[in-house]
Amino acid sequence: xxxxxxxxxKIDEANHLFTQMLTHGSPAPALSTYKVVLDGLCKNGLIDQxxxxxxxxxxxxxxxxxxxxxxxxxxxxxxxxxxxxxxLYESMLEKGLVPDVVTYSSLINGLxxxxxxxxxxxxxxxxxxxxxxxxxxxxxxxxxxxxxTGKVTEAGVLxxxxxxxxxxxxxxxxxxLINGLxxxxxxx
Numbered sequence: 001x002x003x004x005x006x007x008x009x010k011i012d013e014a015n016h017l018f019t020q021m022l023t024h025g026s027p028a029p030a031l032s033t034y035k036v037v038l039d040g041l042c043k044n045g046l047i048d049q050x051x052x053x054x055x056x057x058x059x060x061x062x063x064x065x066x067x068x069x070x071x072x073x074x075x076x077x078x079x080x081x082x083x084x085x086x087x088l089y090e091s092m093l094e095k096g097l098v099p100d101v102v103t104y105s106s107l108i109n110g111l112x113x114x115x116x117x118x119x120x121x122x123x124x125x126x127x128x129x130x131x132x133x134x135x136x137x138x139x140x141x142x143x144x145x146x147x148x149t150g151k152v153t154e155a156g157v158l159x160x161x162x163x164x165x166x167x168x169x170x171x172x173x174x175x176x177l178i179n180g181l182x183x184x185x186x187x188x
Contacts, residue, residue: 002036011044035067042075050075051084064095070102077110085110099130105138112145120145134165140172147180155180 021029041050054072069092076085089107092099104127111120120142127134139162146155155177162169 002033002040009044011040011046031065031068035065035071038068038075039071042071042078045079047072047075047079047081064097066092066097066100066103069097070100070106073103074106077106077113080110080114082110082114082116099127099132101127101132101135101138104132104134105141108138109141112141117145117149117151128165134162134167136162136167136170136173139167140170140176143173143180144176147176147183150184152177152180152184 021033038050038054041047041053050072054068069088073085073088073092076082076088085107089099089103092103104123108120108123111117111123124134124138124142127138139158143155143158143162146152146158159169159173159177162173
């Protein structure tokens with residue numbers, strides 16, 4: 001039911017039901033329920049409320065969940081709170097959790113949107129060094145950022161890296177590069 005409320009932007013109803021579950025303890029919320037509530041709060045711009053919930057309910061199963069960290073990191077990055085997202089990333093590492101492609105995608109997207117392209121590129125390199133293969137989404141985020149900042153040549157170099165890493169470009173990749181070339185006056 002909570003999932004349905006969240007999907008239909010009925011946050012108050014979802015929170016009420018969730019609070020009842022916590023108060024009465026029966027049934028005790030499953031990890032999946034926590035993730036739905038946190039995700040719904042984050043996607044509705046209530047990232048501070050999501051973090052308060054996470055901190056107040058912090059338990060071993062929440063603290064050990066890569067999915068919970070990914071939800072919160074993505075929420076902070078989408079809200080433009082990159083430093084908070086990076087702090088959660090560091091906290092995740094301290095707890096011995098291994099970031100995945102979703103973690104890096106959220107961070108790289110946030111860094112790009114925050115105008116921190118050099119940091120986003122460093123995050124990509126770190127990811128590759130750790131043996132985590134970037135996917136087409138991550139490359140598309142970076143290529144888009146490079147093109148939008150007029151760095152079309154660098155976008156082309158990154159496209160080559162993408163191919164070398166064995167990642168197959170998609171229509172978004174090609175459209176972004178073509179648009180970048182047009183904006184730079186280099187099409188044709």
